[in-house]
Amino acid sequence: MKFEPINTPDKRFSPIINSKQDCGCSVPEKADSISGAASIQAPYISGYIKTATGDIPQVYTVLSRRDKWETVKARMSSFRMSFTVEPGIYAAGNPDENSDVIVTANYKMSFDTVRRELNGMNVWILVLDTNGINVWCAAGKGTFGTDELVRRISRTNLSKIVSHKNVIVPQLGAPGIDSGEVRRKSGFRVVYGPVRAKDLPLFIRNGYKCDAEMRRVRFGIADRLILTPIELRQIFAKFHYFALFVLIFFGLTTEGIIFRDSIMKGYFFLAGGILSIFAGAFFTPVFLPYIPFRAFTMKGWIAGLVLSGGAFYISGVFESYNIFLVISAMILFPLLSSYMAFQFTGASTYTSLSGVKRELKIALPFYISGLILSFIFLILYKASDWGMI
Amino acid sequence: MIYLKDITTLQVFPEKCTGCGRCIEVCPHAVLKLEDRKVLIADKDRCMECGACEKNCDFGAVSVNAGVGCAAAVINGIIRGTEPNCDCSGSSGSCC
Structure with missing residues (x-):
């Protein structure tokens, strides 16, 4: 196979596509039907490979500094919502008609992980349009699904690019893929690959077999830690409401709002939050x-109980602050922490819908009554602060 | 790690099973097993109801009320009166 230099400046467009504006539905048929994404020029494309159906972009299998920096940004900010690649077919190495086809999502972090792990191999990468969502989440929503896989196989003319009838789909795509239906509709057989892209080379060397470990989802400390920046960021994005409440509530006196009081009396509440x-x-x-x-x-x-209780104990809050205020804080803060932790079910890899529903059913009455109770004690505190009781 | 006990909606119907093993292949938590070429539940408390087994069984030998185990999705569903939906591609900025 021959390389083609990148020389299509007139057809240039950004590799980053805002998923909100372009879900892929409005892309004209011809954009895909010639080849995967022949007109794309992007930093991760090293050249083009000529095939019977047209030129197919070939990707770097070593990530650039830019790729790595974008991954960091995606882990920490809403940048991930627009961190996408154009759906279609790509080449890693110099694949031919006998080469394997690896399916992935058009979330660029998924795409980057796959191409990095395929370094040194000659394979095709078939990128499905999942609106820039990773394989597992998209499979849960059905966007990484039977219909999109069948559509992408047909629009990329995959049956003309390869002579075999197999596509390797990541195992975590299985909740969205009905492999029987894919075969009936496209003629391609779904071979489920390993959970993690890093096991792909071994999976292929072993004759498309996974060992038990390759099939299992893990949720180790590193997996959990890397998810926390996004959690924290999303919560702190709403923190100003709480801060504003503290500022006004603690500053409120019978003579208006005094901000010196807000700071003097309210800082422990803000710190507790x-x-x-x-x-x-x-x-x-x-x-x-x-x-x-x-x-x-x-x-x-x-x-929440241990951390806020411990911190208040060490800093002497229990002795020096009004009893109503302390009771209010000790009701509110563990419940806040509980709610934040509950949100992490969405990031975890082992919680079920039935379980989350049951948790909510039990916790909701506590959340509501706790909020009311905590607020009543805040009012009592204010009343005693103003010398009314 | 194991989530809540005795909660999964996973069910198997060994009499319909052909022993192909597809469900075992797709399960991310090794919940299912084959015994005498029939599907059985090996460890039901590990089931996260992702639905991969049911979706990939051509014979209706596995059933599960599949969905995302995500608090935001369930709460959003209640607020909007819809099925649990994390709406990752929406403007909310929060994602599973």
Whole structure:
């Protein structure tokens, strides 16, 4: 196979496509029907490979600094919502008609992981349009699904690019893929590959067989830790509401709002809020298996109780602050932490819908009554602060 | 790690099973096993109801009420009166 230099400046367009504006539905048929994505020029494309159906972009299998920096950004910010690649077919190495076809999602972190792990191999990468969502989440929603796989096989003319009838689909795509239907509709047989892209080379060398470990999802401390920045960021994005409430509530006197009071009296409440977020969205995820109980709401409540209670005890809050205020804080902060930890069920890899529903059913009455109770004690505190009781 | 006990909606119907092993292949938590070429539940508390087994069984030998085990999705579903949906591609900025 021959390389083609990148020389199509007139057809240039950005590799990053906002999924909100372009879900892929409006892409004209011809864009795909010639070949995968022949007109794409992007930093990760090293050249083009000529095939019977047209030129197919060939990708670098070593990630650039830019790729790595984008991954960091995607882990920490809403950048991940627009971190996409154009769906279609790509070449890693110099594949031919006998080469394997690896299917992935058009979330660029998924795409980058796959091409990095395929370094040194000659394979095709078939990228499905999942609106820039990773394989597992998209499979749960059905966008990484039977219809899209069948459509992408047909639009890329895959049967003319390869002479065999197999596509290797990541195992975590299985919740969205009905392999029987894919075969009936496209003629291609779904071979489920390993959970992690890094096991792909071994999987292929072993004659398309996974060992038990390659099929299992893990959720180790590193997996959990890397998910916490996004959790924290999403919660702190709403923190100003709480801060504003503290500012006004503690500043409120019979003579208007005095901000010196806000700061003097309210800072411990503000610190408690930050601490409970930390307890629920960082401490609980990281120490997940070591915190008692199975329910995330309980794990978070305990983490919040221990951390905020401990911090208040050490800093002498229990002795020096109004009893009503302390009671209010000790009701509110563990519940806040519990709620944050509950949100982490979405990032975890082992919680079920039935389980989350049950947790919510049990926890919701506690959340509501706790909020009301905590607020009543805040009012009592204010009343005693103003000398009314 | 194991989530709540005795909660999964996973069911198997060994009499319909042909012993192809596809469900075992796709399960991310080794919940299912084959015994005498019939599907059985090996470890039901590990089931996360992802639905891969049911979706990939051509014979209706496995059933599960599949969905995402995500609090935000369930809460959003209640608020909007829809099925649990994390709406990753929406404007909310939060994702599973």
